[in-house]
Amino acid sequence: MSAPALIEIEDADVFRGDTRVFEGLSLRIEQGENTAILGPNGAGKSTLLRLLSREIYPVHRESSHVRILGRERWEVSALRRRLGLVSYELQMAYPRGVRGCDVVLSGFFASAGLHEHEPPTAAQRRRAEEVLGDLGVAHLGGKPIAEMSAGEQRRCLLGRALVHDPEALVFDEPTTSLDLKAAFELIDLLRRLAQRGKTLILVTHHVHEIPPEIGRVVLLRRGRVFADGPKRAVLTDDNLSRLFDVPLTVVERDGFFQVFPRSL
């Protein structure tokens, strides 16, 4: 039997409040298929992330399902062991006094910080130290978030997702709030993770964040898949101009793509 898809969304209608964000959305991403999901503000990216993190569900009907690694029902911490999540929203959820090692350790408990009634084990502490060391930020273990740069915070959050050594990682706007150096260093880290065999799912509205290792791009527009396929075929002037509703020129260099405004 073939391996189950990493993500399999079939005919999903999804509401946020009274707004129908997705109508009959279908999207399948295989294990090992590094994919970027690109869309403008309001396209439905956050809603898609919430579907994947199992915070929201589609309207129930026979033809509709959301499966991750072949399963519809997941306990959150079991899901986190297979599919890590790194988002700015999660970063902001941490109280500013939490130290780097505790950010990483909280990955074991799928929480934003540690709870007194659930102290980490010595093995978990060792693993957290190892992960911080692998990410080149062992020195952040004892530092509170309040004293870290945005890039350092993002690394600790990535460490949180990596404690379980998941096979896939979902990144929501990974370089939001990072300066150029921190952004390039983070993109470099994503590239190394992909080269080590982690599947990357990148959800973003920034074309330049998409590393060369990502081969498939899905364009999301007003809750619909507007284009889907190999990166070079999808990231065209015409597609991106229509996606973002502004005339754009796309330039590719060294496997990265950048967009520029075209005069009207």
Ligand SMILES: Nc1ncnc2c1ncn2[C@@H]1O[C@H](COP(=O)(O)OP(=O)(O)OP(=O)(O)O)[C@@H](O)[C@H]1O
């Ligand atoms: N809690 C909510 N209640 C009602 N409508 C919502 C809610 N959250 C989002 N929406 C609507 O759902 C649509 C999709 O929003 P979503 O946040 O998923 O888009 P997005 O692509 O993540 O946008 P952004 O890039 O701005 O974060 C938008 O029209 C938005 O106004």
